Amino acid sequence: MIYLDYNASTPVDREVKKELICALDTYGNPSSLHEQGQKARSMMDEARAKVADFIGAFPDEIVFTSGGTEANNLAVLGFAGGSLAVSSIEHSSVLKPCNQLTVKGLIVHYLQTDETGIVKPHTMPKGVSLVSVMLTNNDTGVIQPVSELAEKAHTSGAIFHADAVQAAGKIKIDVRELGVDVLTLSAHKMYAPKGIGALFVRRGLKVSPLMHGGSQEKTIRPGTESTALAAAFAKACEVASRRMDEDEKRIRRLRDMFEAAVTAKVRECKINGAGSPRVSNTSNITFSGLKGDTLIINLDLAGLCVSGGSACSSADFKPSHVLLAMGSSEDEARSSVRFSLGRDTTESEIILASEIVADTVNSMRAKIW
Numbered sequence: 089m090i091y092l093d094y095n096a097s098t099p100v101d102r103e104v105k106k107e108l109i110c111a112l113d114t115y116g117n118p119s120s121l122h123e124q125g126q127k128a129r130s131m132m133d134e135a136r137a138k139v140a141d142f143i144g145a146f147p148d149e150i151v152f153t154s155g156g157t158e159a160n161n162l163a164v165l166g167f168a169g170g171s172l173a174v175s176s177i178e179h180s181s182v183l184k185p186c187n188q189l190t191v192k193g194l195i196v197h198y199l200q201t202d203e204t205g206i207v208k209p210h211t212m213p214k215g216v217s218l219v220s221v222m223l224t225n226n227d228t229g230v231i232q233p234v235s236e237l238a239e240k241a242h243t244s245g246a247i248f249h250a251d252a253v254q255a256a257g258k259i260k261i262d263v264r265e266l267g268v269d270v271l272t273l274s275a276h277k278m279y280a281p282k283g284i285g286a287l288f289v290r291r292g293l294k295v296s297p298l299m300h301g302g303s304q305e306k307t308i309r310p311g312t313e314s315t316a317l318a319a320a321f322a323k324a325c326e327v328a329s330r331r332m333d334e335d336e337k338r339i340r341r342l343r344d345m346f347e348a349a350v351t352a353k354v355r356e357c358k359i360n361g362a363g364s365p366r367v368s369n370t371s372n373i374t375f376s377g378l379k380g381d382t383l384i385i386n387l388d389l390a391g392l393c394v395s396g397g398s399a400c401s402s403a404d405f406k407p408s409h410v411l412l413a414m415g416s417s418e419d420e421a422r423s424s425v426r427f428s429l430g431r432d433t434t435e436s437e438i439i440l441a442s443e444i445v446a447d448t449v450n451s452m453r454a455k456i457w
């Protein structure tokens with residue numbers, strides 16, 4: 089089995105697993121005053137400091153959540169007071185809360201992208217209170233000009249949120265350099281377990297909680313903290329900082345090799361977002377004339393695990409809204425597949441994967457063309 093679906097989720101890193109298992113022994117509640125509780129509290133403090141350090145933030149600017157979805161919901165629903173502007177290529181965990189706000193009467197502007205998948209700063213409307221544009225797109229890997237967009241948002245008095253779930257561990261993130269006010273992270277996209285993520289909230293900003301309960305996470309996210317998951321997430325940040333440059337170069341070489349091999353062996357295929365800056369691991373390819381869901385099943389039968397993008401589940405294969413926003417037709421978007429490489433991907437896997445893709449696509453086409 090060759091796994092090329094790292095944008096969906098990553099295996100847990102060996103060091104992270106060790107940290108998690110060790111941390112499970114600290115079972116106290118961080119809110120308890122006794123020794124076990126205080127041990128758990130200091131683990132939370134240490135984890136918070138490491139996650140903060142990973143993105144150039146202060147520890148008190150980190151709010152732990154259950155993952156990227158919750159952090160994005162908190163960012164949209166917790167700050168929205170007036171109208172909003174979000175890009176049309178955001179993840180559903182940004183777009184769906186926006187729909188909810190529209191039902192309540194708030195106005196949501198959707199920022200368009202060009203055909204290379206880049207959100208243009210000049211399309212930002214004036215007078216909005218919150219702008220949300222992702223740092224890296226999950227379907228195409230395209231990196232958005234977030235610092236430029238944040239500056240533009242600030243000139244009209246808006247708060248700027250960036251979903252950095254698909255950027256973390258792939259490119260350096262510094263919240264001050266980016267100039268963002270709020271930023272989302274998810275641990276399971278960076279070789280840590282599922283069930284934890286974080287929202288960076290710049291000092292001085294007030295966010296309304298989604299849930300109500302105890303005073304954990306400064307009441308922004310009540311509920312007993314998972315010290316073990318926080319420790320694992322922090323370790324993943326540490327490992328990512330250490331490995332990022334090396335991983336980036338190695339994975340980029342493999343991704344480029346994969347794309348060159350596939351485009352040489354398969355005619356009429358298009359790499360989406362290829363004209364834009366992209367993270368090193370993602371390759372989104374349209375194979376004209378084929379149904380993406382059937383192709384994914386056939387690739388799986390041949391031993392290759394890939395996805396159609398975030399909107400895809402086996403029961404519900406929708407064309408990617410990201411590709412539609414970039415100008416693809418419904419048919420083109422439906423015939424697109426996302427390949428995402430990661431730390432454990434090897435050169436021999438890439439050679440084999442490109443052969444599997446070429447054989448599968450060419451034999452499927454031979455039956456219909």
Ligand SMILES: Cc1ncc(COP(=O)(O)O)c(C=O)c1O
Pocket residue numbers: 095096154155156157158160179181222224225226251253254274275276285398
């Ligand atoms: C860009 C982006 N944002 C948010 C999420 C949601 O993160 P989580 O799976 O941690 O809820 C995902 C997951 O695919 C994503 O790709």
